[in-house]
Amino acid sequence: MAYSSYSSGGLTSRRTNAQKAAMVFGVVFLLIGALGFIPGATINYGQLYFSGYASEAALLGIFQVSVLHNVVHMLLGFAGLAMARRHSSARLYLLGAGVLYALLLIYGLLIPLDSDANFVPFNTADNWLHAVLAIVMILLGIFLGRQQGESRSYRGNPNPGEGSIPN
Template identity: 50%
Template sequence: MAVSTRATEARTGLQKATLATGIVFLLLGILGFIPGITANFDSLGLAGPGSKAELFGIFRVSVLHNAVHLASGIAALVMAGTHRQGRNFLIYGGVAYLFLWLYGLLMGDDLPANFLPENNADNWLHLALGLAMIALAVLLSPKTVPATKTFPASPAMDRPVLDADEHDQT
């Protein structure tokens, strides 16, 4: 019988945030393929501005857009395994969503070069997601203290400290 030697440590707040982010992305990716939750489902295209399907009747989606949400969710779940990877996911994922926000603002909704069917609601959601993900990474990372020079402890430091009352009794 194989026994795992991996230490089980409690998840950090950052890992939990990464896990929650992954679940949300997976849920959005799945919901984008469900008629009724996605309005104009019959016009769901593979990619590009031709897709007129809208998740919750607000956010334009396509098969590629939904697949990106699913891939982001899977990546977040995998990277939530360690604090460092979770932090990397939130930072780099946040930067990617900020890039998508700028891309959406500069590209416009109906240009053929727009490979993601984004609308104004998508653009502002990407801004909020990017800022929130980066903020989570920064706020939930432990504070680092600059290295200081340490000296070996002296034998006097190993003795218990006596209260004033105890000192008088000796």
């Protein structure tokens, strides 16, 4: 049986740090979205509504969630996995999702949490989490360059036996 390898366009074992970060965030967001639909991981599960501040369900008993909130997390997770295929799209994902979380933070701080404007819904814990996610994702998107994770090339003397010990 013949095996083919496709390193251009597909996932390979030589991912950049930006690709790895996008993949990790993608998996985490998928898990968070899925956990929001699991009784036990989400308390007051019977009070899980499609959207709105009236949804009393709380992921891990901390973060107020709704069906819409969980679906958004899952969509962000799928986007992270899809965009992790290429370095440039992985960085775009990190920056774009970071900006999205910054906007959600601003929105969450400006609206009354007990109003119809809080349709996602958010609570104070969500706002703090959005602040951390915005900062971390934007910084990763900016500073993760082209280098490979563990497979960086050696840039020293190609013949380490020659000239490495002074005479």
